[in-house]
Amino acid sequence: MQFNKIIGQYHLKKKLQETVKNNRVAHAQLFYGGEGVGKLPLAIAYAQFINCKDENKFINGDSCGTCPSCNKYNKLIHPDLHFVFPIAGGDESKKPISSNFLTEWRELLLQNDGYITLNDWYQKIEIERKQAVINVSECNQIIQTLNYTSYESDYKVMIIWMVEKLYYVAAPKLLKILEEPPDKTLFLLIAEHTEQIINTIMSRLLPVKIPRIDDDAITEAIKKRFNVDDPIANQVAQQANGSFTEAVSLLDQSEDRKANFDRFKDWMRMCWTFDAQGLLDFSEKVAREGRESNKSFLQFSLVAIRNSLALNYTKYAYIRIAEEERVFYENFSPFVNHLNIVMFTNEFNKAINHIERNVHSALVFFDLSLTIVKLLKMK
């Protein structure tokens, strides 16, 4: 992973390169910051840069990507690049240490250029959020790996991802190796919640704060990777609060949400004007999209109606909404009130229920439309 894959963080990239140039690479560093700011890809790019054999790397401001060391780093298979990350005990055949999960780990990292969240990782290895830790046998393994493996590069690198997940019983072992590190070993620890790391370990680390990514860099990255238009990329970047992973997740939601919102708006207008033919056509068109899609649209509509009620009474929406949506909800909100909200909720839930029980979808939507026509008149 080269520095050119890192989104934003120009100042920090330069600073990290200077530590190499000036021979001031601290042997144990803690990269800390919020989710999705690029701590892990930065750590990998830093390690790759340190071990790159190209003489021009300082002039180019990046590792070469093609020397023998870079070649192995690109695929995350360099024998002197080690990873430790939270895992959970699976079946007996797969002892819960990181090296047994390397295939999944490399796959997830390479797919996402290193921009992953804990949740992505848990989903990848199919475990429950609460169980995952960095355990004692893992720490024994770290000691063994660093002391006994032969190495072919200047530095052996040990990247420990989400070190706050270190099981407390395992902490003294990690501490010991940080205090007496084997020669030419670089520890790059990564954390989001430094307050959960015990003080004795913290005191051994050089903290490197990884700030939020600036909005423009996120906008550019989103446009490049997902082929979306400027306004959407801009909006997503502004809401993501400096996190690339958050931007990606907002993007997923926003495309569905925009389609659902436009449809909801048209539907409510037809109900308000009692456009019977329009409602018939609408019901048939929606029905053709299948039950899963129908259900998700009805669930979206239910949230939309609750949003309108919330805006009617409090001026605050339940969820963060785009400006275009806010204008509609504010206009629509007088029609959702304490007289009809319970009925709205019941009728939508009933419709979802019917869809699940395979009642003909077009019929469900048309029936529901007629009920909405009546409910909207209750003031």
Ligand SMILES: [Zn+2]
């Ligand atoms: Zn290289």
